[in-house]
Amino acid sequence: MTDITNALANKPVVEAIQYLLEQYPGAVAFSTSFGQEDQVIADIIWRNHLPVRVFTLDTGRLFQETYDVMDVTLARYKQPIEVFYPETAAVEKLVSEKGPNSFYDSVENRKQCCGIRKVVPLNRALEGVKVWITGLRAEQSENRHDMQTLEWDEHRHLYKYNPLIHWGYDEVLAYLSQNNVPYNKLHDKGYISIGCAPCTRAIGPGEHPRAGRWWWEQSQKECGLHG
Template sequence: MTDAAALTPELQAKIERLDALLDTIGQRHEAVKFASSLAAEDMLLTHAILSRGVKIGIFSLNTGRLHAETLGMIERVRERYGYDIEQFHPQAAAVDEYVAQHGLNAFYESIDLRKRCCEIRKVEPLNRALADVGAWVTGQRREQSVTRAELHEEEHDGARNIAKYNPLADWTEADVWAYLKAFDVPVNPLHARGYPSIGCEPCTRAVRPGEDSRAGRWWWESRDTKECGLHITTIPVTVIGENASA
């Protein structure tokens, strides 16, 4: 059931812009993929893409350490939209080597070991997922953390030499949840248990009152190190709709 009439005019305008952005992205590039964490922002984009038939493929990184609730969202997307989200897994040999050398949960011991785990379970699979596309889409928002405060709607991913788009860059958390409610989008049940940002199970906890939305990610680290390596090699470019080049 959809209740789009309950949306404010401001959010209606954001939705219209989002739809136009996604259409432009799908038309501009021969092949585009959306990297979904299966959390709230990414379910919003999943709905925006699949409900309108936008030419953007959707995949998820199955790290081998995800919550059962997160994995369950893959089936919920299949049931709701008739779409099978492509899954990319880490290389088993690399995982086995890391565990043998450092231990299963060595990421708690140092930032270097945590980043190495993320490299194996997330970054390398992401590189494979994006090897055949000219652009990718994320659900990142500026409001999420200090590491994303300067996020741009359109960027160049220098590591992979492809375009990168963050269509929800200026959306607030309230915007996201208003959209999800209005369009009756399925959401990860962990959100209702205090998880605004969801990653691997051992690296994610519920947040406390007053904490920012990513405080539960790698909570043992300082705020300025809380990225896994997926989003640190980008250069801002002209925003679509403002004389952006094709």
């Protein structure tokens, strides 16, 4: 861990990813949910022709605007994006037994839904992966404040590389603008952190970026993908 951390120290994102690809050829993957941070990383990967495997999770409850930006992104870069869906039987059982909106009833129910629709598909997508690239930023939530650029995911036995962890929101917006990167139009309507449609709302002035996620509950505002 120390050796690879030192090797990545002070490297620009492109050079860092190139180094990780050299160390783990064919085993570096980037997960995108088509948020602003993820669009920055996708642009960096494809603009620089980096052979990183890119995938996304389709929970079955996404905004139409999320599908729209995926469509535009595919047309713009003409690069493949693998799509992973929840297990049909698990979703059918959940909805049959608890209804389509059980996540509003309790944190336990919400985490169960996230587990079925996100965590299980993610674990399947990460099989064989040695380095998982994410779009996490420290200021997104308290849970992410102390995260490092490179971390060891003990549960999944892989490195998690967070190239934007120390970026500010203004830096993300500047990159998108300067490079004409397509982004989700919901961001222009106050949706900063975008997840599933029934679990996401716009935030008001002064609200925390994650306040629009699972706004009806008091929790760490995480779904289990990153803790």
